[in-house]
Amino acid sequence: MSQMSEIPIIVQDRCNGCGLCVNVCSCGSLVLFEDVISFIDSGRCGWCTLCEAVCPTGAICCPFEIVLEGR
Numbered sequence: 001m002s003q004m005s006e007i008p009i010i011v012q013d014r015c016n017g018c019g020l021c022v023n024v025c026s027c028g029s030l031v032l033f034e035d036v037i038s039f040i041d042s043g044r045c046g047w048c049t050l051c052e053a054v055c056p057t058g059a060i061c062c063p064f065e066i067v068l069e070g071r
Contacts, residue, residue: 007045008052012036014059021051021060 007029017035027044030037030051037059039045049062 007039008047008049008060008062010037010039011059011061012038014057016057016059018056020054020056024050024054026050 015035015037017032017037019032019037021037022030022032026048027041027046029039029041029045031040032038047062047064052060052062
């Protein structure tokens with residue numbers, strides 16, 4: 001079994017500095033500094049995956065799978 005990353009993975013070479021991920025991050029875990037995104041507090045990240053969903057360049061990856069169990 002692979003170990004889940006504590007925070008979403010950022011491929012900084014792909015980041016174009018648009019800031020869309022910062023705008024959707026309700027946890028305040030992301031910051032844009034010198035046109036590159038970084039995590040400032042991984043403990044606040046709620047793994048909502050919105051940052052990954054809005055990233056136009058694929059610079060953010062949330063490497064886990066959500067499994068819904070039927071009742």
